[in-house]
Amino acid sequence: MRIGILGYVSKPEVLEVVSLIIKHSKNEGLNCLVNEELARKLGLKGLKTCEVVKFSDVILMIGGDGTLLRVLHECPEAWDKPILGIRLESSLGFLMEVNVEEVPLAIKAITKGNFTIEEREGLKVSLPRREEYLLNEVVIKSADPSRAVNLRVKLKGDLYDIYHGLCDGILVASSTGSTAYSLSLGGPVLDPRLRALVLLPISPFTVSYRPVVIPSWRELEVILTKGEYIIIGDGRMIGEYSNGGVVVVSGGKLAKFVKLRDNFYERLQRRLYWHG
Incomplete structure (x- = not known):
């Protein structure tokens, strides 16, 4: 399985998250594709963002909701790929599925197929x-x-x-x-x-x-x-x-989101301070 890793280096913690993803993906026997902007900072070989999308089986997006919206705009093929959003602490990231500390468990879940795909129109x-x-x-x-x-x-x-x-x-x-x-x-x-x-x-x-x-x-x-x-x-x-x-x-x-749990209403409370 090929994992695509996308993010933008405007926030320094992004590089730490990329390194964490690569480490745990290798432990699970997964191949990682990284966009050029991130790869250059880490001394790795990278691909253009839309090439990462094209050749990946699952896309991991690091950042906030703006990162996800930008990729969907720049790379139409992203609508057809399963997307797992990884939220940075500095971002609201309501569309992001997991926090950084959950990355190891998320990669294990992807490897074992313990996830569902939620389609959003x-x-x-x-x-x-x-x-x-x-x-x-x-x-x-x-x-x-x-x-x-x-x-x-x-x-x-x-x-x-x-x-x-x-x-x-x-x-x-x-x-x-x-x-x-x-x-x-x-x-x-x-x-x-x-x-x-x-x-x-x-x-x-x-x-x-x-x-x-x-x-x-x-x-x-x-x-x-x-x-x-x-x-x-x-x-x-x-x-x-x-x-x-x-x-x-x-x-x-229909955008395809990787879901590790059904947590929409929990997320409303945690990230938007909603009380129904």
Whole structure:
């Protein structure tokens, strides 16, 4: 079995974790592939990040949620590979499965096949000439942060709007993304195994609107009026609009997460200080 090791050296403890993974993987007879940035610092031979993804059976990602989102964006093949997230102490890392001290046990579990694969649905965002696949959320807002926007949101094929009015923007999140930006806006927490979308206007100019949860097989149309807009997906710019248009959002690809235990609600309590 080939273990892919991915991370970014912006945090010094990453190199210590890589060395720990390599040591225990060798003890279990596993081969390790390391991305160039990490390998160079450790005096090892490395591969480009997407090559590590391509040739690995399981991918170990070290860091926080941003590391995982970045790899899914840069390497589309990562959507098809089992991913085990390793959380650094300095990161919130809600999507990360294990802490650093659990690495030896995690590698043993992978070697023996004592794990399950949990599929989590992301988003598909249809723009004028391409489609973007995201894990957490898409935000549509004015290119001018000082301006509110007048937006309509409806389900494709329906006559009635789900939302129509002034706001600072619109957020659509996946179930996995419900514990990210959506949560900070007062959105509901969804079990990540649900295939659903959360629709939230950002700072709407009304007191009566509430978040809406819809099945992800439906297509949401966000209708842009005149003005300049930016589209942000999983924290990066993915598009710009001027003079109106339509952004269509629906359920997307399935990311595959290595699960050593069913601990979503425990993680809510430990990492987000949630008390149900």
